[in-house]
Amino acid sequence: MMVLSFEGSLEKLLTILEFDLSNPFKDAEKVLCIEPHPDDCVIGMGGTIKKLTERGVKVVYLCLTDGSMGTYDESVSPHELALIRRREEEKSARMLGVERIIWLDYRDTELPYNIEARNNIIKVIRQEKPDLVLAPDPWLPYEAHPDHVTAGKLALEAVLFSPLPNVARSDLHIGLEPHRIDLIGFYYTAKPNYFVDITDVMELKLRAIRVHRSQFTDDVWEKWEPFLRTVAEFYGEKIGVRYAEGLRFMPELFLHITPFAELI
Numbered sequence: 001m002m003v004l005s006f007e008g009s010l011e012k013l014l015t016i017l018e019f020d021l022s023n024p025f026k027d028a029e030k031v032l033c034i035e036p037h038p039d040d041c042v043i044g045m046g047g048t049i050k051k052l053t054e055r056g057v058k059v060v061y062l063c064l065t066d067g068s069m070g071t072y073d074e075s076v077s078p079h080e081l082a083l084i085r086r087r088e089e090e091k092s093a094r095m096l097g098v099e100r101i102i103w104l105d106y107r108d109t110e111l112p113y114n115i116e117a118r119n120n121i122i123k124v125i126r127q128e129k130p131d132l133v134l135a136p137d138p139w140l141p142y143e144a145h146p147d148h149v150t151a152g153k154l155a156l157e158a159v160l161f162s163p164l165p166n167v168a169r170s171d172l173h174i175g176l177e178p179h180r181i182d183l184i185g186f187y188y189t190a191k192p193n194y195f196v197d198i199t200d201v202m203e204l205k206l207r208a209i210r211v212h213r214s215q216f217t218d219d220v221w222e223k224w225e226p227f228l229r230t231v232a233e234f235y236g237e238k239i240g241v242r243y244a245e246g247l248r249f250m251p252e253l254f255l256h257i258t259p260f261a262e263l264i
Contacts, residue, residue, distance in 0.1 A: 012259065017182075017251050021194055021264075024183055024249045030058045032130035034121070034155045036111060038089035039065040039212045040136065043228070044163070044187030045212060046096055048204035048245050049197025053097025053147035060099040060119035061093060062124050064117075064151055070215055078108075084214050087214050092211040095204065102128075111147040113154065119168040121158035124174040133159050137186035152186065161257050185249045193247030193264060195239045201231060202243040 004012065021025060032050060041049060041061050049059050067085035068078035074077045076084075086103070093101055104120055106112065115131075125133065140150025161167040162181035171177075198205065206228065210216055216224055232243035254261040 006260075008145075010174045014031075014251075017253060019183070019249075019251045019264075021249060024123070024185065024194060024247075025052060027159045028052070028057055030060065030128065030130045031132045031134060032060050032062055032125065032128055034062045034064065034133065034135040034151060036064050036136060036151040036227040037070065037108065038063050038085040038144070039072050039092070039215055040148075040188075041098075041134075041210050042092050042096065042212075044136065045134065045196075045247065047201045047232075047243070048196045048247070049098065049198065050096045050201045050204060052200070056127075058100075059098045060128055060130065061089075061098055062104070062121065063089065064104050064121075064154075065108045065111050065147055065248060066103075067108050071084070076214075081214060082108075085212070088212045088214060088234045092208045095208040095211065098194070109145075109147060110132045113150045117150075118154050118157050118161070119127055121154055122168050123157055123176060125162045125169055125181065126171055129179050130181065132183050132185060134185045136185060136188035137191075141190055143188075148188065155241070156184065156255055159252060164240045172261050180252070182252050182256065183249055184252065184255070185247045187188050187245070187247055189246060189248040192248050193236065194240070194247045194249055195235055195244045197236070197239065198232065198243075199236070199242045200241050202229075209228065219255070 034137055035041045063235030068082040071081050089101060102124055102198040134156060135149045136152045138149045143149055159181050163178045165178045166174060235244035235246040236242050250261060250264060
């Protein structure tokens with residue numbers, strides 16, 4: 001009797017799960033991109049989003065907060081900034097081919113880590129029925145913004161629980177059936193296991209980010225543009241291209257009691 005090594009067993013398991021890391025977007029028709037603030041999807045994976053929409057994949061944004069705290073300008077109130085950022089996000093999203101944005105409007109910097117917030121995300125998943133969910137990696141080292149950490153954890157829990165009818169059971173009463181997602185992806189990750197060549201859309205991504213003028217004034221952009229290019233170059237070197245985005249994909253099965261999940 002042949003005994004498989006751990007690596008062999010893991011490879012066999014991934015085959016059984018049909019976890020194809022070479023092309024996780026292969027069969028996706030709709031992708032839900034969850035963002036803490038109104039610019040995170042474009043910063044984290046704007047090039048990938050553009051490539052998806054170009055080939056007919058429907059990308060929907062779920063923005064968890066109103067972005068009302070993101071300014072150094074004392075003359076702008078939180079309410080005014082939230083309205084500005086909503087307009088910026090709508091314009092930026094259109095540039096990438098995204099036509100639908102769902103807003104939960106939690107207060108910026110105060111995204112709650114609670115059942116209500118999780119169930120609101122579950123409701124969106126059941127409503128939109130995406131093939132994939134993308135969210136910030138909540139374990140990005142040294143991430144200091146609580147909204148980012150909380151958004152990633154809430155997204156994970158929502159993906160895990162959205163197929164269970166007794167979780168947020170009231171959804172059944174409004175016609176929202178449980179929905180299972182076999183794969184979740186993380187952007188803003190230090191441990192990517194999949195890379196997208198965005199060399200041909202990098203300049204468009206930067207223009208779509210710059211649409212968020214409330215965040216990227218001229219003086220801020222002088223620092224952020226080289227930062228964004230450096231990040232893309234860092235990922236690009238991994239696959240031998242000029243610019244890339246790095247994502248981390250996990251099978252849904254590995255989101256619970258799997259000690260080797262980080263090895264994927």
